[in-house]
Amino acid sequence: MRVLSRRAPMSQPTAPELVKKPQGEPAGARAAAAAMPNPGRLFQTFNAYQQTAAMRAAIDLDVFTAIGDRQTTAEQIALRAGAAERGIRILCDYLTVMGYLTKQESHYGLAPDAAMFLDRRSPAYMGGAAHFLDAPEMLKAFDDLTGAVRKGGTTWGEDGTVGMENPIWVEFARSMAPMMMMPAEVISRLVEADKGGKRRVLDIAAGHGLFGINIARHNPQAEIVALDWASVLEVARENACKSGVESRYSTIPGSAFEVEFGEGYDLVLLTNFLHHFDPPTNEELLRKVHAALAPGGRAVTLEFVPNDDRVTPPEAATFSMIMLGSTPHGDAYTFAEFERMFSHAGFTRSEHFRHPPLPESVIISYP
Amino acid sequence: MRVLSRRAPMSQPTAPELVKKPQGEPAGARAAAAAMPNPGRLFQTFNAYQQTAAMRAAIDLDVFTAIGDRQTTAEQIALRAGAAERGIRILCDYLTVMGYLTKQESHYGLAPDAAMFLDRRSPAYMGGAAHFLDAPEMLKAFDDLTGAVRKGGTTWGEDGTVGMENPIWVEFARSMAPMMMMPAEVISRLVEADKGGKRRVLDIAAGHGLFGINIARHNPQAEIVALDWASVLEVARENACKSGVESRYSTIPGSAFEVEFGEGYDLVLLTNFLHHFDPPTNEELLRKVHAALAPGGRAVTLEFVPNDDRVTPPEAATFSMIMLGSTPHGDAYTFAEFERMFSHAGFTRSEHFRHPPLPESVIISYP
Numbered sequence: 001m002r003v004l005s006r007r008a009p010m011s012q013p014t015a016p017e018l019v020k021k022p023q024g025e026p027a028g029a030r031a032a033a034a035a036m037p038n039p040g041r042l043f044q045t046f047n048a049y050q051q052t053a054a055m056r057a058a059i060d061l062d063v064f065t066a067i068g069d070r071q072t073t074a075e076q077i078a079l080r081a082g083a084a085e086r087g088i089r090i091l092c093d094y095l096t097v098m099g100y101l102t103k104q105e106s107h108y109g110l111a112p113d114a115a116m117f118l119d120r121r122s123p124a125y126m127g128g129a130a131h132f133l134d135a136p137e138m139l140k141a142f143d144d145l146t147g148a149v150r151k152g153g154t155t156w157g158e159d160g161t162v163g164m165e166n167p168i169w170v171e172f173a174r175s176m177a178p179m180m181m182m183p184a185e186v187i188s189r190l191v192e193a194d195k196g197g198k199r200r201v202l203d204i205a206a207g208h209g210l211f212g213i214n215i216a217r218h219n220p221q222a223e224i225v226a227l228d229w230a231s232v233l234e235v236a237r238e239n240a241c242k243s244g245v246e247s248r249y250s251t252i253p254g255s256a257f258e259v260e261f262g263e264g265y266d267l268v269l270l271t272n273f274l275h276h277f278d279p280p281t282n283e284e285l286l287r288k289v290h291a292a293l294a295p296g297g298r299a300v301t302l303e304f305v306p307n308d309d310r311v312t313p314p315e316a317a318t319f320s321m322i323m324l325g326s327t328p329h330g331d332a333y334t335f336a337e338f339e340r341m342f343s344h345a346g347f348t349r350s351e352h353f354r355h356p357p358l359p360e361s362v363i364i365s366y367p
Numbered sequence: 368m369r370v371l372s373r374r375a376p377m378s379q380p381t382a383p384e385l386v387k388k389p390q391g392e393p394a395g396a397r398a399a400a401a402a403m404p405n406p407g408r409l410f411q412t413f414n415a416y417q418q419t420a421a422m423r424a425a426i427d428l429d430v431f432t433a434i435g436d437r438q439t440t441a442e443q444i445a446l447r448a449g450a451a452e453r454g455i456r457i458l459c460d461y462l463t464v465m466g467y468l469t470k471q472e473s474h475y476g477l478a479p480d481a482a483m484f485l486d487r488r489s490p491a492y493m494g495g496a497a498h499f500l501d502a503p504e505m506l507k508a509f510d511d512l513t514g515a516v517r518k519g520g521t522t523w524g525e526d527g528t529v530g531m532e533n534p535i536w537v538e539f540a541r542s543m544a545p546m547m548m549m550p551a552e553v554i555s556r557l558v559e560a561d562k563g564g565k566r567r568v569l570d571i572a573a574g575h576g577l578f579g580i581n582i583a584r585h586n587p588q589a590e591i592v593a594l595d596w597a598s599v600l601e602v603a604r605e606n607a608c609k610s611g612v613e614s615r616y617s618t619i620p621g622s623a624f625e626v627e628f629g630e631g632y633d634l635v636l637l638t639n640f641l642h643h644f645d646p647p648t649n650e651e652l653l654r655k656v657h658a659a660l661a662p663g664g665r666a667v668t669l670e671f672v673p674n675d676d677r678v679t680p681p682e683a684a685t686f687s688m689i690m691l692g693s694t695p696h697g698d699a700y701t702f703a704e705f706e707r708m709f710s711h712a713g714f715t716r717s718e719h720f721r722h723p724p725l726p727e728s729v730i731i732s733y734p
Contacts, residue, residue: 321421
């Protein structure tokens with residue numbers, strides 16, 4: 001074993017420090033640790049999957065809602081959750097280290113992110129997104145990421161998530177709506193939906209339908225045509241009813257690559273869709289979109305768009321990993337790549353909008 | 368759906384910004400994002416398991432060694448790894464965002480942590496630790512963390528990792544040695560192994576055997592008795608041979624709770640062992656340890672020791688989560704808790720040493 005016969009640089013530590021005040025850390029310890037190679041970070045990466053597991057468990061057991069509802073000790077939370085106090089204590093300490101909870105003596109509290117997004121009583125509750133993002137199939141696809149890197153695409157069946165009527169898209173439609181509230185509002189503002197006027201909107205791969213529905217809420221004359229798998233459209237239609245826009249809501253069931261779009265649309269929405277496919281496939285679709293637009297119409301794309309270096313900003317750049325794990329050919333495309341695809345499909349011009357802290361960009365393309 | 372009928376605070380964005388220089392981010396965007404609740408962090412937590420998967424894939428495919436060996440483009444690395452260029456490009460971009468790689472134009476380089484710990488040619492290579500820390504059984508134990516929180520302990524069989532001769536401990540002995548080099552050296556210095564003299568050392572749950580072996584390397588008169596499952600002791604014995612200390616190395620196969628220790632030990636080593644059990648079980652063991660010590664002997668414990676608040680320092684505090692997932696009753700104990708266990712077992716005094724950046728503490732206890 002080489003580690004025993006050679007002397008590793010790590011094996012020459014400086015004198016250890018006796019902890020005199022067990023509660024504190026030696027002064028400067030953090031700074032010193034940050035400056036040198038540190039196996040602790042690697043240990044953290046090897047264990048990063050536990051962050052996901054802890055968040056899922058806390059959502060399953062509704063720990064955040066219990067704390068928001070003033071059950072603040074491990075004993076109280078355990079009672080509410082029907083769980084062991086020891087399990088809750090370890091879970092809540094872990095969530096405190098992660099920054100989702102606070103801890104004062106033995107009382108836990110909600111950090112701002114948790115109060116906003118993880119307390120079920122918050123209108124911005126997003127805990128349900130775990131059901132899509134951490135669906136068992138999705139986790140399973142990453143069990144053999146080595147295989148996916150070798151192959152250059154998902155090892156999850158033939159088509160990963162983009163196969164015919166994969167039931168995960170019903171889960172997507174049901175659980176991702178809250179995470180899409182803010183991007184939907186951003187799009188409505190960018191297209192000045194409030195200005196009204198008779199507008200025809202085609203919402204491709206509508207999912208929960210929120211993007212089209214939000215435009216219809218802003219503009220009482222807008223008519224929305226939602227396209228997706230039939231099973232997914234049921235969710236979109238439910239949401240349209242709940243928003244009271246059902247009379248202006250119609251649907252086209254099927255694959256966006258196969259069905260007829262119709263024509264004369266003022267807006268065609270392409271939200272979180274193009275990242276699933278390779279550029280030639282996207283260009284084929286965009287030609288259909290181009291043909292379906294009315295004069296003066298626009299295509300509106302919501303996407304994770306990394307900069308040309310493909311490693312910034314982090315949220316957009318890491319999205320390509322999800323595509324590698326779960327699709328045969330998907331990617332997080334740069335704006336230059338999107339511009340090229342739209343241009344090849346006949347569009348004359350595309351504009352790129354970022355809206356921090358939103359991880360997605362909006363691209364507006366003109367025929 | 369409540370998100371459609373109530374207006375969430377998140378749904379009132381400020382005016383979006385047109386990206387004029389696609390390469391840069393709007394000034395102040397990061398600062399603004401950090402100040403407000405941000406679903407991006409939650410998205411990151413939902414996807415954290417991908418960090419572990421990416422690291423495992425990179426180790427499996429020996430990506431870091433290829434880059435250290437000057438194969439710096441995705442094409443070159445893919446050729447070396449026998450993988451798809453597209454898969455390698457997405458993986459390496461992801462590792463760049465994580466800080467393990469650097470990227471200049473299309474050339475990847477090793478960040479300091481990766482050069483030190485992940486290039487197989489480095490004497491401090493630790494990539495093998497993934498085989499223990501991310502063993503399929505371990506990942507599986509966290510598939511139902513909700514169940515473990517409910518139950519207050521592992522759902523992995525009856526005893527999790529602490530069952531009779533669980534084969535994972537052979538994996539531990541084989542793969543974790545490099546990560547234990549630095550703590551082994553810290554312990555040798557703390558007990559002043561270099562001062563020599565005839566010393567008898569009992570290494571309980573020896574695993575790879577590194578802690579005892581390192582003392583034997585520092586002190587040519589030291590005699591080591593290693594205790595572990597028979598299958599694990601084979602690994603320890605191999606390592607003792609490689610270090611040339613086999614003539615002073617003997618073994619006791621079996622459970623530390625059942626076998627006879629013998630007596631007259633100057634040092635008894637308890638490294639990464641007590642965290643697997645509850646305090647009464649540990650006290651029972653520590654009474655045996657106490658009885659086995661020679662006059663003037665010491666027990667030396669290596670452990671993840673959180674402060675009394677149980678949420679700092681992060682590496683020690685989060686260790687309890689691994690125990691919840693993989694053992695029935697294990698925990699990361701505070702120094703006060705260890706002091707109490709040793710005291711109940713007859714020890715008069717314990718001292719606590721931290722040695723940043725080492726995540727573990729050393730506790731020295733006197734009979």
